[in-house]
Structure formats: structure tokens, C-alpha cells
Amino acid sequence: MKLNLLSCDAQRPDKRAIAKCIAEISSHINDSLANELADILLEGDAVAIEVADKNSGSALRALRKLDIDYEIVE
Numbered sequence: 001m002k003l004n005l006l007s008c009d010a011q012r013p014d015k016r017a018i019a020k021c022i023a024e025i026s027s028h029i030n031d032s033l034a035n036e037l038a039d040i041l042l043e044g045d046a047v048a049i050e051v052a053d054k055n056s057g058s059a060l061r062a063l064r065k066l067d068i069d070y071e072i073v074e
Contacts, residue, residue: 025059
């Protein structure tokens with residue numbers, strides 16, 4: 001499943017938690033790339049990631065917990 005992470009609406013977004021979440025839920029993203037994607041997301045740009053279908057429910061819950069708005073592409 002492909003996701004577009006649109007924005008983070010948290011008052012005090014935790015960059016480390018966001019990067020860790022991205023690294024854990026995405027299929028092919030390592031920690032270094034996850035940190036870069038978290039920076040991009042917090043700057044206000046959308047980020048595209050791919051999530052394994054077996055992890056999709058928990059991935060979406062984790063994103064909602066971090067106040068990250070997303071859209072499901074596929």
C-alpha cells in the first residue's frame with residue numbers, strides 16, 4: 001500500500017518519533033532516509049512511502065497517534 005504523508009499537525013512534533021515510525025512501517029526505508037523524510041515532512045512538504053499490506057492497520061494507527069495527516073494512494 002502506498003501512502004502520501006501530507007503534514008504533521010502536532011503542536012510539538014517529535015522528529016525522532018516520526019523518523020522511527022517511518023522506518024518501522026515502511027518497506028524499504030532505512031533510519032538515515034527516515035530522518036531525511038521526517039525533516040521534509042516537518043518543513044511542510046508531502047512524503048510518499050510504501051507500507052507492507054500486513055502492517056497497514058498498525059501503520060495507520062501509528063501515523064494518527066503522531067498527528068500525521070496521510071492519504072492512501074493505492
